[in-house]
Structures are given as structure tokens and as C-alpha cells.
Amino acid sequence: MTAAVPVCLTIGSSDSSGGAGIQGDIKAFASVGCYAATVLVGITAQNTSGVTGRWSVPVEAVTAQLRAVRADLPIAAVKVGTTWSPELLAALAPELAGFAARGVPVVVDPVMVTAAGSWLSADTDVTKAVIRDLFPSSVVITPNRREAGLLAGRDGSRRELAETIAGLGAPTVVITPGPGESGDWFFDGERHAQLTSERHDNAAEHGVGCAHSALTAGLLAHGRPLDLAVREAGARAAAGVRAGLGHLGARVHPVDVLGLVRRVPPVEGQAVGR
Template identity: 30%
Template sequence: MEIVLTIAGSDPSGGAGIQQDLRTIESLGCYGASVITALTTQNTLGVQSVMPVPTDVVRSQLEAVLSDLDVKAIKIGQIPSAEVAHVIAETLRQKFSIFNSHLLQLVEPCEKFSIDIVLDPVMISTSGRRLMSEDAIDVVVSELFPLCTLITPNIPEMETLSALSGFEAHNYNLLIKGGHAEGTEMADRLCLANGTQRIYATEKIESTNLHGTGCALSSAIAASLALGYSLEESVARGKAYVTEAIRRGKDLGIGHGNGPVFNPDGILPSME
């Protein structure tokens, strides 16, 4: 069984974060391991507080997992502080022989890396709570982005990234999620560092249960990469997975606010 590591925050209500990641990874037939970066107080009504995990604890979690388990892919979610971002980048470079970012500006991301990394740059919760400090954004971009096979910002996150001095979108593989756009379609745009672009469009399903969709998408893509699918195939599988999870979860009725999506085993439609 292939192992996927998720590095993200904890959601005690189970709808997003580590909890959603692990359910998604395991429903796609992989084994999920986790490193917790933040302890959040949240439920379907919103995020009340965020407490970053101390950097030495983040480092020791990473070292414990990576020294023992044969991890095939990594999903990175909530990174609450610059210090946590630096520790993650430093540890991954040491483990997987990843080079410093200034050496990677002219090569396709992950071309020389020994593992696939999918990063969901979670910045603001649906309820408006900041999940990543402003100083962390610069470190994530400079130290973690160059290590990634794929980065999955939504439209507001992409606007924030584009406003940063020194951010060059064409250096990275980006999946720009279209959930915030108006219209009847959910159109996500895959923009590869080699200049290739592809649109993944599905119907927009009206639902009040959308908690954790970004977590599920990035985790499904990471799991698919671990299973040996190409990047474009993995994005297609991730998109199909989340669409079906939203469809099945629209009447789920968990909590009194923005409820979670539904992700049992066998949810992914046949892609063969």
C-alpha cells in the first residue's frame, strides 16, 4: 500500500484539515500519515482560534514519520507561521535532496526531486479567519513553492500571490480553483511550468456543505500521484472525487453551518 503524508492543521469537527485529508487519502486506497502544524478551534460555523504547533514538535513529527515510513507523496495544507514553513522546507530538502529555490528558477518544479508534493496555500478560512500569517506567505513562496509538484490556490489566494514582488507564476505548476467564480460551472485551470494549460470543468453543485473541499482535492491529487498517475491524470481524478463528494454530501446534515463533504470508499467514478 502506498503511503501519503499530510502536513496540515487539525480540525476538531473533522470536516477539513488533517481529518479530511486522512479520510480522502484512505478512501482512495492509500495509507495516510500526518504531521500537525496547527491546532484550530473550529466547527461548521467557523474558525474561532488557531494555535501554531511549536517548530521543534513539527520537526520531530516529520523526522519520526520520514525516518520510518516509505512516503510516496506529500500533501501540505495549513502553515500558520514563517517558522513552521521554514522547518518543513528544511526537513524536506534534507530528506529528499531538494535544492535551494534559487537553483530551480529555470527548471520545471519537481524535475529533480524524489517525491511528489502538493501544496494547498490555505490563507483565509471561509468564515474569514486568517490561517497563515502574512510573514509566512513569503517563506512559503520562497522556500516551499519550488519544492512542489503542484500548488492549488483558489482565486483569492492566487490574487494574493500575484501581488507579491518576485512571484513568477510561470515557474510553477498551478491548479487555480474556480469555486469562487460566478456561473454554473466549476472550472479549475491547470497551468504548467512548461506553458501547457488545461481546463477541468464540472457542473457547479448547489450545496451548503462545502467544508474541506480544498483539503479533499489536494489530498486526492497527492494520493493519485502516489499511485503512479501522471499529474494531469491525478488532477482529473481529484476533481472527479471532490465533485462526487459534494454531490453525495449536499444533504448530509452534519453541524449547523457549512458542513463537510461526504467521502466513503469507492466514491471515485471509474476513470479508466
């Protein structure tokens, strides 16, 4: 009998260039042997240079997608990405609470700024809604350095920001590195740890944050303990940067978390039907 493939659900927005967002999550899930289900909450027009437009999916369409998936598929882990509407976050809260009550891990990646520096949301109401509606159901929050500052409402070291965010209700906080920093900062309410990982200056970081959180969810779906899932996700995300697709895009090139798709060799012989 074939082993069951864990199903991971990503709730987030699209990236028309394919490197981040829902598209990036699907690839990250596949790279750790998970089946991807998706709930689209927003559409962005973006590429490796930045975001030029964004549009929200109606809340009723989001909840309909979510209920359809939940009714039919055995969700093993959930990742929540870009959500820039307080109304949407309020609608998601009871759905995520239902997953959490059944023991399904929920990973929250509060995407507010892209790798190219485009802000998707810096709205105070959205930040408050993320804390109010997403934190209670989550097992881990994975902001980048700038997003951590927004959530905390202050500047400071990653240690200080992690403690502030934990004080707001996050059970575990993983802050990815900012300029001049290396490795992820892990805080579970008791233990602080700086997780070491490779750092590559090849400008191939488009989608790395999305990949990190999706990989964490995928590894949790396989039953990894949270601290090991976070550590392995960071290592895999760093490897995706190292293998980054530097020939694609004009600015911040896409990560390559799959690393398996390469040029397909030509098939020898005569074409079918000739």
C-alpha cells in the same frame, strides 16, 4: 502477496469539526486506497460556521514528528496544508527538499481561508515564506481563488494569476473555482486548461479544497501522471460535494469523499454473553 498500500504524508493543522484539515486529508487518502501519516503543525477550534481559535505546535515538535515518520515509513507522496508561521516554513524547507530529491511528489495547498470565509493567514511574511520555502520542492500548488490572489499579490483572471504564480517558481498551478466560476484552472508553465467538473449548490463544501489536494497527492502516490491526477482529484472532490453531509453543521456542510460509510444495519440474534 497483498499489494503494497502507498503511504501519504499530510503536514497541516487539525479541524475540530472533522471536515477539513488533517482529519479531512486522512479520509481523502483512505478514499483512494492510501495509508495516511500525519505531522500536526497547528490546532484550530472550528466548525462549519468558521474558525474561532488557532494555536501553533512548537517547531521542534513538528520536525520531530516529521523525522519519526520519515525514518520508518516509505512515503510515496506529501501534502502540505495550513502553515501560518514563517519560522515553521523555514524549518520545513530542507525536509521537503529531501523528499523532492528522492522523487517524492510534494503537493502544496496554501490554505489561508476556509470555505466558511474565515482567514487563517493573510500575513505578507507567511505568503513570502510559502513562495520561498515550499514552491521549490513542490510539483503542484493548489490555491483557491482568493489564495491565488494573495500569492500573486494582485487581482486578475485565473489565467493571469496562474501565470504570475508560475513566474514565482511554482512548476504547476491549479486554481480552484471562485464564485461564478466552474472547474479548476490548470497551468503547467506551457499549457492552460480549464478542467470541467460538476458544480453543486448544496452548501456542502467544508473541506473540499483540502480533499482536492489530498486526493491529488494520493493519486500521485499510485503513479498517476500529474495532469490526470489533478483531473481525477477534481472529479472526486466534486462527487464529495454532491454526496455532502447536509445534515451536519449549521452553515457550510462537510464534503463526504468516502461516500461508503452509511448507517450500519442492526445485527440480528442474541447479544454475546446472554
